[in-house]
Amino acid sequence: MTPPVFSHGSLRLYLLSLLAEQPRHGYELIQALSERFGGTYSPSAGTIYPRLAKLEEDGLVTKTSDGRKTVYSITEAGRAELATRQGELDAIENEVTDSVRRLADEVRSGVNAAMKSLRADLASAARQAASESKQHGTESKQHADSTRALREAEMVLTEFRQQLRADLRTAAARSQVPLDTVSELRRRLADVRADILASLT
Known part of the structure; x- marks a missing residue:
């Protein structure tokens, strides 16, 4: 189904704009539209x-x-139509940009939520380790090791989040963030979280 951004005649105009960039066959046009969104x-x-x-x-x-x-290649008549409807094309491009930006925001939100959850798990594990170390009379060394490991883990998470956020922004600017990125990210982060928690027990 054509999305709301393509009102009557808009997809036709957008196809013309893609062909104005270079000749393409049908599958290349489908790919180009998918990438733009x-x-x-x-x-x-x-x-x-x-x-x-x-x-x-x-x-x-x-x-x-x-x-x-x-x-398929655009003709001079096609370029003339593009020129007369440039305002409509600009409006479509703005809608495409907004659509991609919303997707990128959702991905970033998913990353932030996952990072917060991992930090909470690590902090909880550190507190538990400190509590257990007290019971066994080895509080000083184990607590210091646990605290240092927690700080380093938080630094790693912060660096990861910042780098991935930058990568996502770069990809979104090129309209190269796939639709399933959010679900794939959540799945992989959940796997990482499970592995980390397993190593702490």
């Missing part, structure tokens, strides 16, 4: 090809055969 929208062939056929019928694109692939 950070994986949040991937149109079907049944959505793309009828619009390409209509663009060709209207004289806005031409197609040529390249082996088994059909490559």
Whole structure:
């Protein structure tokens, strides 16, 4: 289904803008749209090809055969239409940017929540270790070791969060954050958390 950002005629216009960048075949157009939306929208062939056929019928694109692939190119008439509708295209681009930014924000939120949870688990483990060390009369050394390990672990987590946040922002700016990034991140962080907790018991 076409997302709300593509109102009537907007997807047709966006396809023209992609072809203005370079000639592409249908699958490349689908990939380009998916990348622009950070994986949040991937149109079907049944959505793309009828619009390409209509663009060709209207004289806005031409197609040529390249082996088994059909490559579409924009015509001068197509570029003229783009020029007259530049304002509409700019509005679509802004909506795409907002969509990708919302996804990146969700990913960052997931990272922050996971980091807080890991920090809480480490702090709890450190307190438990300190309590047990008191009971066994080895409070000073074990408590110092536990406190130092906690500080170092928090430094590692902070460095990881900052680096990943920077990486995500860079990827989002290039519209390269896949839709399943958040779920994959949560799954892997949950695995890491489980492994760390297992090593503390």
